[in-house]
Amino acid sequence: MSGQVNVVVIGAGIGGLTAAALLQERGINTVVFEKNDYPGGSCASFSRNGYTFDAGASVFYGFSDNDRSGTLNLHTRIFRKLGVVVETVPDPVQIHYHLPKGFSIEASFDRQQFLASLAMRFPEEKDGIEKFYRELEDVYEILSSLPAGSLEDVAHLASVGGRYPLKTVMLALKTFRSMGKTARRYIRNEELLRFIDIESYSWAVQDALSTPLVNAGICLADRHHGGINYPLGGSGKIPEALCRGLEKFGGNVHYRSEVKEIVVENGEAKGVRLSNGEIVHAQAVITNATVWDTFNRMIPGSRYRVSEDRFLRAPSWFQMFLGIDARVIPAGFNVHHILVDDWKTYDSLGGTIYFSAPTILDPSLAPQGKHIIHAFVTSETTEWECHVRGSAAYRDAKQRYADSLISRTEKILPGLAEAVELKILATPQTHERYLHRHKGSYGALLKPGQNILQKPQNRTPVRNLFATGDSTFPGQGVIAVTYSGVSCASLVARKMGKPLEYL
Numbered sequence: 001m002s003g004q005v006n007v008v009v010i011g012a013g014i015g016g017l018t019a020a021a022l023l024q025e026r027g028i029n030t031v032v033f034e035k036n037d038y039p040g041g042s043c044a045s046f047s048r049n050g051y052t053f054d055a056g057a058s059v060f061y062g063f064s065d066n067d068r069s070g071t072l073n074l075h076t077r078i079f080r081k082l083g084v085v086v087e088t089v090p091d092p093v094q095i096h097y098h099l100p101k102g103f104s105i106e107a108s109f110d111r112q113q114f115l116a117s118l119a120m121r122f123p124e125e126k127d128g129i130e131k132f133y134r135e136l137e138d139v140y141e142i143l144s145s146l147p148a149g150s151l152e153d154v155a156h157l158a159s160v161g162g163r164y165p166l167k168t169v170m171l172a173l174k175t176f177r178s179m180g181k182t183a184r185r186y187i188r189n190e191e192l193l194r195f196i197d198i199e200s201y202s203w204a205v206q207d208a209l210s211t212p213l214v215n216a217g218i219c220l221a222d223r224h225h226g227g228i229n230y231p232l233g234g235s236g237k238i239p240e241a242l243c244r245g246l247e248k249f250g251g252n253v254h255y256r257s258e259v260k261e262i263v264v265e266n267g268e269a270k271g272v273r274l275s276n277g278e279i280v281h282a283q284a285v286i287t288n289a290t291v292w293d294t295f296n297r298m299i300p301g302s303r304y305r306v307s308e309d310r311f312l313r314a315p316s317w318f319q320m321f322l323g324i325d326a327r328v329i330p331a332g333f334n335v336h337h338i339l340v341d342d343w344k345t346y347d348s349l350g351g352t353i354y355f356s357a358p359t360i361l362d363p364s365l366a367p368q369g370k371h372i373i374h375a376f377v378t379s380e381t382t383e384w385e386c387h388v389r390g391s392a393a394y395r396d397a398k399q400r401y402a403d404s405l406i407s408r409t410e411k412i413l414p415g416l417a418e419a420v421e422l423k424i425l426a427t428p429q430t431h432e433r434y435l436h437r438h439k440g441s442y443g444a445l446l447k448p449g450q451n452i453l454q455k456p457q458n459r460t461p462v463r464n465l466f467a468t469g470d471s472t473f474p475g476q477g478v479i480a481v482t483y484s485g486v487s488c489a490s491l492v493a494r495k496m497g498k499p500l501e502y503l
């Protein structure tokens with residue numbers, strides 16, 4: 001398609017689709033270009049041999065039906081606004097941790113149960129545990145009472161600050177604190193501090209000292225309020241619903257449509273050039289690509305280049321999608337697990353195993369009598385570039401790596417190796433290729449000591465070019481990029497004279 005629209009969105013990830021659907025609902029003519037032939041990026045689903053796998057995300061926040069959950073039940077609010085439905089099932093345990101020295105603990109929906117289990121392992125720290133997790137509750141309570149909007153939108157800040165002056169000041173003060181420093185105010189025990197590190201590593205891929213307290217307040221408190229809810233049919237139901245919402249109001253997604261270039265004239269984005277050479281003009285362009293892919297791949301010339309060391313680049317993943325015989329899963333087995341063999345290497349590449357068995361919540365994702373295991377560890381493209389992709393050596397290296405992961409996982413699922421009936425393996429190269437993510441990275445991270453407000457926001461150095469997704473505030477995770485989509489849409493909508501209603 002050639003021509004002119006109000007807004008072009010590059011990429012149908014959750015960030016891009018959220019922004020597009022909200023803009024279109026306000027009557028702003030929006031078109032999305034996606035290089036793949038399906039929506040969702042790291043939150044897509046894919047099917048093989050009767051199994052439906054989550055390509056990435058499978059722990060979901062933001063689906064609470066409780067209106068007190070404020071901005072933290074964003075999915076519910078957005079789908080209500082768009083008039084589309086995503087059915088979910090509650091997950092009673094966010095993560096079951098299996099840690100060194102036989103330390104096993106479930107982060108349950110029931111907050112008191114979780115705190116009591118922790119205090120049982122660390123009785124001398126009972127008071128410190130209460131105080132530390134209370135700090136997270138405080139952040140949660142402030143955040144959940146403020147409407148979602150852009151930190152760059154002066155009208156939004158003035159309105160929120162005017163209506164909730166005390167809460168706004170308290171939140172602003174808390175943005176300067178890290179989760180790890182806060183923990184050290186109350187807790188001395190080294191093993192407990194390591195546990196708090198793995199709590200932050202579980203989603204931030206950084207230790208607690210490098211993780212802002214505000215982010216922790218969202219993930220580690222909301223699990224006890226809105227809770228964790230899984231979309232029936234798999235992760236891909238979330239982007240599919242956003243597409244339905246977009247289309248319902250007259251917008252659309254063009255698949256197999258890679259944007260090769262953002263057309264910039266005199267420092268202003270004028271539209272995009274697609275891989276087939278077509279140019280689409282727009283009053284605003286929103287990129288859902290990473291900060292490196294946007295500025296180093298899609299904008300010619302060096303003026304806007306982002307150097308490699310501007311942010312910490314999170315590693316990528318080696319992923320294993322297994323179809324297994326159901327007999328290997330014992331009764332009462334939780335859906336999401338994290339496995340650490342040794343604290344010395346938990347944050348090294350491959351050191352921590354994440355795995356999920358979503359079929360425990362939704363058996364329809366696998367043939368009868370089967371389950372899914374999705375397991376993954378951090379990895380880098382450099383670990384795999386010695387092999388030619390598709391070569392026998394590459395395939396063998398993947399199989400060997402997968403076998404070692406399966407054998408480590410047998411610690412909590414004995415007999416897993418014999419139960420595997422389907423095995424699909426993905427390296428960081430796969431991640432890079434499918435999602436156009438620089439080195440397959442999980443995203444840009446703040447450097448230790450940087451404040452959460454130093455994350456890129458939705459405005460960019462190029463006029464009329466806006467950004468959404470995990471390179472922008474607040475960061476990685478489906479609910480976080482949903483927030484960035486909302487704040488990006490609210491900024492663009494106000495600029496176009498049609499401000500969004502608050503969510």
Ligand SMILES: Cc1cc2nc3c(=O)[nH]c(=O)nc-3n(C[C@H](O)[C@H](O)[C@H](O)COP(=O)(O)OP(=O)(O)OC[C@H]3O[C@@H](n4cnc5c(N)ncnc54)[C@H](O)[C@@H]3O)c2cc1C
Nearest residue numbers: 011013014015035041042056057058059259469470477478
């Ligand atoms: C293994 C793994 C497990 C995870 N687990 C969880 C979890 O349990 N819970 C959670 O909340 N989060 C989880 N996450 C993180 C979460 O999935 C991501 O943070 C989030 O989905 C990123 O969304 P996004 O919109 O920023 O970008 P992406 O998902 O990267 O989407 C960007 C889209 O843009 C497209 N695109 C890029 N460049 C172009 C171009 N030039 N032209 C056209 N299209 C383009 C891509 O194809 C892609 O579809 C996980 C991620 C991974 C990888």
